[in-house]
Amino acid sequence: MKQVYNFSAGPSMLPKWVLEKASAEMLDYKGSGQSVMEMSHRSKDFLAIIEDCEARMRRLLNIPENYKVLFLQGGGSTQFSMVPLNLLGEHGKAGIINTGAWTKKAITELKKVGKCELIASSEDKTFTYIPKDYTIPTDLDYVYICENNTIYGTKYKQLPDTQDIPLVADCSSCIMSEPMDITKYGLIFAGAQKNIGPAGLTVVIIREDLLKETDPNLPTMLDYKIHVKNNSLYNTPPVYSIYICGLVMEWLEDIVGGLDNMKANNEKKAKILYDYLDKSKLFKGTVEKEDRSLMNVPFVTGNEELDAKFVKEATANGFVNIKGHRSVGGMRASIYNAMPVEGVEKLVQFMERFEEENL
Amino acid sequence: MKQVYNFSAGPSMLPKWVLEKASAEMLDYKGSGQSVMEMSHRSKDFLAIIEDCEARMRRLLNIPENYKVLFLQGGGSTQFSMVPLNLLGEHGKAGIINTGAWTKKAITELKKVGKCELIASSEDKTFTYIPKDYTIPTDLDYVYICENNTIYGTKYKQLPDTQDIPLVADCSSCIMSEPMDITKYGLIFAGAQKNIGPAGLTVVIIREDLLKETDPNLPTMLDYKIHVKNNSLYNTPPVYSIYICGLVMEWLEDIVGGLDNMKANNEKKAKILYDYLDKSKLFKGTVEKEDRSLMNVPFVTGNEELDAKFVKEATANGFVNIKGHRSVGGMRASIYNAMPVEGVEKLVQFMERFEEENL
Numbered sequence: 057m058k059q060v061y062n063f064s065a066g067p068s069m070l071p072k073w074v075l076e077k078a079s080a081e082m083l084d085y086k087g088s089g090q091s092v093m094e095m096s097h098r099s100k101d102f103l104a105i106i107e108d109c110e111a112r113m114r115r116l117l118n119i120p121e122n123y124k125v126l127f128l129q130g131g132g133s134t135q136f137s138m139v140p141l142n143l144l145g146e147h148g149k150a151g152i153i154n155t156g157a158w159t160k161k162a163i164t165e166l167k168k169v170g171k172c173e174l175i176a177s178s179e180d181k182t183f184t185y186i187p188k189d190y191t192i193p194t195d196l197d198y199v200y201i202c203e204n205n206t207i208y209g210t211k212y213k214q215l216p217d218t219q220d221i222p223l224v225a226d227c228s229s230c231i232m233s234e235p236m237d238i239t240k241y242g243l244i245f246a247g248a249q250k251n252i253g254p255a256g257l258t259v260v261i262i263r264e265d266l267l268k269e270t271d272p273n274l275p276t277m278l279d280y281k282i283h284v285k286n287n288s289l290y291n292t293p294p295v296y297s298i299y300i301c302g303l304v305m306e307w308l309e310d311i312v313g314g315l316d317n318m319k320a321n322n323e324k325k326a327k328i329l330y331d332y333l334d335k336s337k338l339f340k341g342t343v344e345k346e347d348r349s350l351m352n353v354p355f356v357t358g359n360e361e362l363d364a365k366f367v368k369e370a371t372a373n374g375f376v377n378i379k380g381h382r383s384v385g386g387m388r389a390s391i392y393n394a395m396p397v398e399g400v401e402k403l404v405q406f407m408e409r410f411e412e413e414n415l
Numbered sequence: 416m417k418q419v420y421n422f423s424a425g426p427s428m429l430p431k432w433v434l435e436k437a438s439a440e441m442l443d444y445k446g447s448g449q450s451v452m453e454m455s456h457r458s459k460d461f462l463a464i465i466e467d468c469e470a471r472m473r474r475l476l477n478i479p480e481n482y483k484v485l486f487l488q489g490g491g492s493t494q495f496s497m498v499p500l501n502l503l504g505e506h507g508k509a510g511i512i513n514t515g516a517w518t519k520k521a522i523t524e525l526k527k528v529g530k531c532e533l534i535a536s537s538e539d540k541t542f543t544y545i546p547k548d549y550t551i552p553t554d555l556d557y558v559y560i561c562e563n564n565t566i567y568g569t570k571y572k573q574l575p576d577t578q579d580i581p582l583v584a585d586c587s588s589c590i591m592s593e594p595m596d597i598t599k600y601g602l603i604f605a606g607a608q609k610n611i612g613p614a615g616l617t618v619v620i621i622r623e624d625l626l627k628e629t630d631p632n633l634p635t636m637l638d639y640k641i642h643v644k645n646n647s648l649y650n651t652p653p654v655y656s657i658y659i660c661g662l663v664m665e666w667l668e669d670i671v672g673g674l675d676n677m678k679a680n681n682e683k684k685a686k687i688l689y690d691y692l693d694k695s696k697l698f699k700g701t702v703e704k705e706d707r708s709l710m711n712v713p714f715v716t717g718n719e720e721l722d723a724k725f726v727k728e729a730t731a732n733g734f735v736n737i738k739g740h741r742s743v744g745g746m747r748a749s750i751y752n753a754m755p756v757e758g759v760e761k762l763v764q765f766m767e768r769f770e771e772e773n774l
Contacts, residue, residue: 062453064453078441082437089421089735094426095423096424129489129615131651133635134489168634169632254656256488275495293615294614296613297656377455377458
């Protein structure tokens with residue numbers, strides 16, 4: 057088997073422990089004679105799987121009882137619509153801080169059904185920082201952020217102070233990378249395919265009091281209340297993806313030892329890469345230091361041809377999917393939970409060699 | 416490993432050939448050093464997978480070039496809304512033939528956004544037949560049917576003659592069970608979890624000319640045009656589920672040898688079970704003979720306690736998930752493509768023994 061380090065932004069690397077278990081259990085889950093992929097979503101075996109997945113998630117993130125956990129489909133792109141369709145109320149207006157492509161899409165979907173207050177934006181500097189000086193109006197139904205921007209590699213180190221206004225956060229690329237204070241949020245959502253499972257599963261964590269009356273003509277599948285009432289089993293959920301997500305939670309809890317350990321490991325990896333970028337004469341990070349993501353590290357040489365050469369040689373040497381997002385170019389190393397420290401160490405060694413040869 | 420025969424209505428049995436290949440490739444897909452679950456949806460490896468899956472589907476079903484194939488999320492329940500939101504037009508009205516729970520849900524979602532003409536219904540006899548005598552009005556944007564009703568075990572042997580009005584069919588539980596004439600339909604959709612893959616993938620086959628202008632405020636993810644324009648990659652698709660669906664297509668094409676063979680095998684299995692039901696003094700099928708499904712076979716003893724006893728003993732003997740849908744009771748044997756003939760033969764032998772002991 058070829059040894060590669062997969063720096064993909066999502067779908068992305070999964071813990072080997074998870075894949076080995078999934079492979080071993082593929083034809084026979086715990087002596088049931090069935091694959092989890094073949095299990096009725098109403099079977100006892102599967103109900104135990106989804107309940108265990110949620111219980112582990114609740115323990116890992118310390119999710120309070122007044123928050124519901126949902127396992128849905130459709131990715132962040134569906135949440136861009138579900139959030140305003142469910143949370144707009146009295147004011148018919150939400151505030152958004154624009155930190156790039158993902159918040160722009162959220163703005164587009166919000167504007168279809170309500171008013172959008174642009175609280176702040178970092179577009180003036182190509183989204184290379186997190187806006188900090190702004191005033192949040194009081195006539196908003198919620199404030200929306202993308203907590204970690206996968207494309208630009210920015211991360212909120214401090215959440216906006218929204219007072220009593222519910223904070224909604226797209227945490228697709230940072231969920232489970234470190235402990236979070238769930239009580240600071242009204243709603244969190246995350247596409248699973250970056251840090252917690254396969255593509256095709258979306259996790260939503262929502263504070264109960266936000267489950268309000270919706271338009272009676274809202275499509276049933278877009279109504280959080282329906283999914284809450286049915287414990288994510290209104291229709292057939294993505295059974296196998298929930299099983300894999302459960303295995304990731306088991307790995308986080310029992311093998312890694314919780315999110316404090318995970319955070320320490322993630323900080324160690326990020327430091328190796330950022331320290332090198334800060335001293336390199338060839339490569340440089342593109343994000344303001346104080347707003348750098350632990351998960352997605354974009355960098356450039358400043359020369360497009362050299363970038364392309366680097367990507368090509370890195371790929372040939374087993375550092376795969378390191379090309380930057382098609383909208384920004386350059387390189388991006390996504391170093392999610394499953395990336396081992398040695399993967400980052402070896403990448404930096406390779407970058408050092410490349411620097412020597414090309415400076 | 417325990418040998419069980421899984422009669423689940425969905426998620427349901429998958430070909431062992433598919434599961435063995437998936438297990439073997441779980442950690443290393445074709446020497447890439449990655450699991451398909453870890454692959455960027457924009458990587459060359461994954462693009463080859465989704466293109467091969469579609470190409471095989473097109474060959475198997477003989478899909479004409481003027482039909483688009485989409486790989487979406489959200490299941491049939493999302494299609495109940497997407498169909499009217501995209502296909503209602505000039506008349507603002509669709510006709511539906513009500514054959515039970517699934518068409519009822521489609522009616523509910525249709526009525527949220529347009530007018531519903533109930534063309535016919537078999538509710539008078541608890542949905543145990545397919546309506547045949549009806550007139551289809553001409554002022555409809557489309558006619559909607561559930562071609563095979565998973566819960567009641569009914570199947571259209573002849574499609575409604577809708578003249579120039581597009582026919583929309585929910586084929587979740589019959590797709591790929593036999594050849595189809597795609598040109599008779601305007602749109603077909605199918606949740607993958609019954610005959611073609613894992614839960615969390617929905618396949619839509621739509622005739623190009625039905626991709627009309629939609630309400631500009633329609634959520635992006637509910638717009639067929641967006642998905643067509645982006646070859647199902649507008650957002651991150653359910654990568655791993657598409658890979659498994661591709662393996663099922665490979666099995667159908669290369670191992671089974673196409674849908675004529677698959678149909679012959681399915682007819683053989685169904686005949687074994689229906690022939691027994693027709694001569695049994697204890698069990699009886701619940702559906703009119705001419706409308707019986709090849710895939711889902713509901714049956715009862717006429718005595719609820721005996722039904723429960725049968726389900727319990729069948730389960731203990733390795734015939735699992737044979738309980739009828741919670742809304743109708745009794746038993747249901749779902750004998751999808753992946754169920755081998757011997758599974759049905761052994762079930763019938765077990766039923767014969769049970770009959771002897773309990774008559």
